[in-house]
Amino acid sequence: MDDDKPMxxxxxxxxxxxxxxxxxxxxxxxxxxxxxAKKVAKKVAPAKKKKATKTKAAKKATKKSAKKAKKAPKKTSKKTSKKKKAKKAKR
Structure with missing residues (x-):
């Protein structure tokens, strides 16, 4: 410790x-x-690219199923919101 400087x-x-x-x-x-993380990502990325090869028909089928899946939750969410509103109104 320096004696010259204050504590x-x-x-x-x-x-x-x-x-x-x-x-x-x-x-x-x-x-x-x-x-x-970058090294691991480089090692993992090429493996995913090889698996991702799909035919045009398969791509269309996945797009259609994705659209159907998107439509269904919207309907259920509207129903649940209406039920919640009805419960709040009863209170």
């Missing part, structure tokens, strides 16, 4: 040094995690 100044210097050290450690850790 509070020494304390704030120590705390700020510790804060900067932890911030630097955190940023380096984040950078390492991002690099690792």
């Amino acid at each position: 509070m100044e020494q304390l704030t210097d120590a705390v700020s040094a510790a804060a900067t050290a932890t911030a630097e450690a955190a940023t380096t850790a984040v950078k390492k995690v991002r690099k690792a």
Whole structure:
């Protein structure tokens, strides 16, 4: 400890040094995690591309089924909302 500096100044210097050290450690850790995630993504991505090959008929069928699936929840959500409104009105 320095006798020339006041105690509070020494304390704030120590705390700020510790804060900067932890911030630097955190940023380096984040950078390492991002690099690792990119490597994993590169390894996984080609496997998905090979499986994704579909014929035109299969693509059309999936689009039609997706449209039907989108329509059905809308009808049920309207019914449930009406029931909720009726319950609120009874109260």
